[in-house]
Amino acid sequence: MPDLGKYADTVLSAYAVSLLLIAVLVLLSIRRARKMKAQLEEFERKAKRHG
Amino acid sequence: MIALLTRDLRLAMRAGGGFGLGLAFFLIVVVLVPFGVGPQGALLARIAAGVLWLGALLACLLSLDRIFALDWEDGSLDLLATAPLPMEATVSVKALAHWLTTGLPLVLAAPGFALLLNLPGAGYGPLILSLLLGTPALSVIGTFGAALTVGLKRGGLLLSLLVLPLYVPTLIFGAEMARRGVDGLDYSTPLLMLAGITCGTIALLPFASAAVLKVNLR
Amino acid sequence: MSLNRLWAYANPKKFIETTDRVLPAIWGLAAICLVAGLVWGFFFTPEDYRQGATVKIIYLHVPAALMAINAWLMMLVASLIWIVRRHHVSALAARAAAPVGMVMTLIALATGAIWGQPMWGTWWAWDPRLTSFLILFLFYLGYIALWEAIENDDTAADLTSILCLVGSVFALLSRYAVNFWNQGLHQGASLSLDKEENVADVFYYPLLVAIAGFVLLFVALVLLRTQTEIRARRMRALAARERMG
Numbered sequence: 001m002p003d004l005g006k007y008a009d010t011v012l013s014a015y016a017v018s019l020l021l022i023a024v025l026v027l028l029s030i031r032r033a034r035k036m037k038a039q040l041e042e043f044e045r046k047a048k049r050h051g
Numbered sequence: 052m053i054a055l056l057t058r059d060l061r062l063a064m065r066a067g068g069g070f071g072l073g074l075a076f077f078l079i080v081v082v083l084v085p086f087g088v089g090p091q092g093a094l095l096a097r098i099a100a101g102v103l104w105l106g107a108l109l110a111c112l113l114s115l116d117r118i119f120a121l122d123w124e125d126g127s128l129d130l131l132a133t134a135p136l137p138m139e140a141t142v143s144v145k146a147l148a149h150w151l152t153t154g155l156p157l158v159l160a161a162p163g164f165a166l167l168l169n170l171p172g173a174g175y176g177p178l179i180l181s182l183l184l185g186t187p188a189l190s191v192i193g194t195f196g197a198a199l200t201v202g203l204k205r206g207g208l209l210l211s212l213l214v215l216p217l218y219v220p221t222l223i224f225g226a227e228m229a230r231r232g233v234d235g236l237d238y239s240t241p242l243l244m245l246a247g248i249t250c251g252t253i254a255l256l257p258f259a260s261a262a263v264l265k266v267n268l269r
Numbered sequence: 270m271s272l273n274r275l276w277a278y279a280n281p282k283k284f285i286e287t288t289d290r291v292l293p294a295i296w297g298l299a300a301i302c303l304v305a306g307l308v309w310g311f312f313f314t315p316e317d318y319r320q321g322a323t324v325k326i327i328y329l330h331v332p333a334a335l336m337a338i339n340a341w342l343m344m345l346v347a348s349l350i351w352i353v354r355r356h357h358v359s360a361l362a363a364r365a366a367a368p369v370g371m372v373m374t375l376i377a378l379a380t381g382a383i384w385g386q387p388m389w390g391t392w393w394a395w396d397p398r399l400t401s402f403l404i405l406f407l408f409y410l411g412y413i414a415l416w417e418a419i420e421n422d423d424t425a426a427d428l429t430s431i432l433c434l435v436g437s438v439f440a441l442l443s444r445y446a447v448n449f450w451n452q453g454l455h456q457g458a459s460l461s462l463d464k465e466e467n468v469a470d471v472f473y474y475p476l477l478v479a480i481a482g483f484v485l486l487f488v489a490l491v492l493l494r495t496q497t498e499i500r501a502r503r504m505r506a507l508a509a510r511e512r513m514g
Contacts, residue, residue, distance in 0.1 A: 007322040007387060014383040015311070018329040018376045025372045025490065033493050036500040043507055195435065199415065199428055209411075209418055213432065216407040217439045220446040227450065244449070248442070259435050266427040 052136060052144055059148035062121065073110040073153040074160055080106040081164045092169045099168035100178055100229035106164070107157045107182055108189060108222055112211055114153045115193040118145050119201045119264075128201075132268050138261035146187075146194040146257070154186030170233070177232020181245060185225035188249040191256050192217045198263040221248055279356035281499045288492045295492065299485035306479030314472055326384045328476060332483035333376035334398075337405060340370025340487065344412075345437050348430035358495065360426035361502065363433065364416050365494035369487055371409035377402050397448045404443050408436050422502055 063070045084102050088094060122128040131141050161182055162175055170178065196214035200206035228241035310328035317324035347363035350356060381399050386392050393399070415432055419425035 003322075005316075005322055010383055010387050011322050011325050014326045014329060014380045015307075017379045017383065018333065021372055021376050021379075022486070025369065026486075029490055029494050029497070033497045036497045036504070040500045040504050043504060047507065047511075199432060200418075203418055206418070209414055212407070212414055213411045216404055216411060216443070217436070219404060220439065220442045223443075223446040223450045241449075244446070256435070259431055263428060263431055266424055266431075269424065 052140055055131075055136070055141065055144045056148055059145065060151060063117075063148065063152040070152050071156075073114045074156050076113055077106045077110040077157055077160060078164065080109060081167050084168065095169040096171055096233075099165060099170040100174055100233050101226045102168060103161055103165055103170070103178060104182070104185075104222060104226040104229060107154075107161065107186065108218055110157055111153055111186065111189045111193060112214060112218075114149070115197045115210055115214065116200070116207055118149050118194055118197040120197075123201050128264070129268060132265065138264060139257045142194055142198065142260040142264065143191075143253075143257045146191045146253075146260075149194065150187050150190035154190050158182045158186060173235050174229060174233035177238055178229040181225040181228040181232075181242070184242070184245050184249055185221050188221045188245075188252045189218060191249075191252045192221070195256050195260045195263065198260045198267065201264070202267050221245065224248065279354070279358050281358055281503070284358050285496050285499060288496060292489060292492055295485055295489040299482055299489050301482075302478055302485055303482030306475050306477075306482050310472070310475035310479060314475060317472075320388060323384055323387060324472065326380050327472065328479040330377060330380040330384060331476060332480040333373045333380065334402065335480060336483050336487050337370055337374040337377050337402065339484075340366050340373060341405065341408070341433075341437070341440070343491070344370065344433050348433040351426055351430045352434075357426070357502070358499065360430065361498035362491060362495045363430065364426075365498050366487075366491045367409055367413050367416070369490045369494070371406065371413065373483075373487070374402055374406045374409060378406065395451055397444075397451050400447045400451070401444050404447070405440060408440055412436065422505065 081102070084098075084106075085095060088098070119128060122131065132138060134141075158179060161179055165175060165178060193214055196210050196217070199213060200210045203209065224241040224245040228238045228245060231238035231241065307328055311325055314325065316322050344363040344366050347359045347366070351360040351363070378399065381402070382392055385394060385396075385399070389396075412429060412432060415429050416425050419428060
């Protein structure tokens with residue numbers, strides 16, 4: 001860890017906030033993508049069976 | 052076109068038409084501000100121009116959903132769409148009617164309310180002029196927002212969220228013009244910018260509003 | 270000829286197939302650039318004479334701010350393509366990009382405020398650039414809210430694309446208005462073409478890598494989210510068809 005001096009809190013909190021926001025965005029996007037893919041496949045499977 | 056205008060004006064004027072509500076709201080805001088910031092005359096004098104602009108802007112905002120709501124509900128909007136009058140003209144007339152029944156009364160009432168807020172004497176002229184120049188833009192921009200949310204139940208909050216960012220340039224230049232007038236400074240730059248925005252929106256935004264209405268009427 | 274090939278991806282199914290193939294590579298590249306840029310910037314660059322270690326925030330703040338604007342520009346182009354050529358993938362891509370742009374704006378605002386606190390002595394200052402980003406945030410919010418509020422997919426696509434167009438004009442106007450309104454505390458452009466104004470080279474190269482990382486991250490996220498929107502739209506269409514028996 002470089003010596004951030006008196007600005008340690010500032011820099012670290014900036015990095016923490018940004019990386020957290022990015023992580024949340026990425027995780028939520030991936031989760032929703034998987035869910036939608038699964039739902040659609042389920043739907044189309046059912047449609048194939050009935051139709 | 053004139054027929055449409057007079058019809059809208061008459062509708063706004065009759066009981067339940069909402070005329071006067073904008074003024075009442077403006078008054079309430081003006082009365083509430085000293086309760087919020089304290090009654091010191093000097094402070095009020097400094098913020099009066101901005102507060103009056105904000106009050107006028109918010110009063111305009113709250114009356115926007117009336118622009119199309121009644122006609123949407125009873126089907127007249129569909130009729131207007133098929134009428135020989137082009138949609139762009141229709142929305143322009145609607146915006147004009149809104150300004151005549153909401154914006155213009157606010158401009159006329161502003162001097163009286165400015166008294167309550169201790170606006171310095173030099174500010175009256177520039178304030179009224181800035182509101183006169185700016186409120187038409189508020190009506191035209193508001194008409195665009197109203198067209199976007201016309202079909203939605205309880206679209207009022209969404210309407211505010213969409214319209215308020217669009218109001219920012221008008222507010223900035225209008226309030227700046229009024230503030231500079233209060234301080235006796237030259238306000239020609241904000242005046243020209245304000246006039247430019249108003250002219251630009253009047254000339255161009257009706258095309259977007261008309262397109263939006265046609266989409267919603269499909 | 271290559272432009273014609275681009276339109277082939279307008280087909281939703283082909284879009285998903287193609288993006289499925291390239292996404293892993295884009296994610297990988299994004300991760301590499303981001304980690305490389307941030308690690309380089311955080312650990313291996315010196316402090317700034319005036320700003321001390323806080324200059325390290327630049328590797329987050331500048332790329333996020335750039336992406337916040339570029340995301341909106343991409344949405345603008347996508348909206349125009351929808352209006353002119355009615356490709357659903359384009360409209361859905363705009364819808365997909367909005368939350369990403371909004372988060373970028375948020376990061377720019379948060380890092381800007383955190384950076385500003387020790388520099389300017391205040392958590393928030395109505396500096397023109399920060400204020401412009403705040404207004405941009407509101408534009409994103411309104412755009413996303415409109416998509417959510419409208420049931421019919423085509424109507425929503427039409428209305429939001431017109432809103433994006435009109436909003437772009439007003440966003441530009443607001444930028445000038447806000448500059449007029451407050452001359453501001455922000456430093457000069459970090460990346461202007463004039464070498465004089467440029468941030469010193471030692472900060473410049475890790476910054477470029479970080480920017481590349483953010484761009485790739487944006488691309489990956491938008492491609493993924495567009496896939497999701499395409500599937501969601503297809504689900505709605507199938508569900509509607511089923512309801513009608």
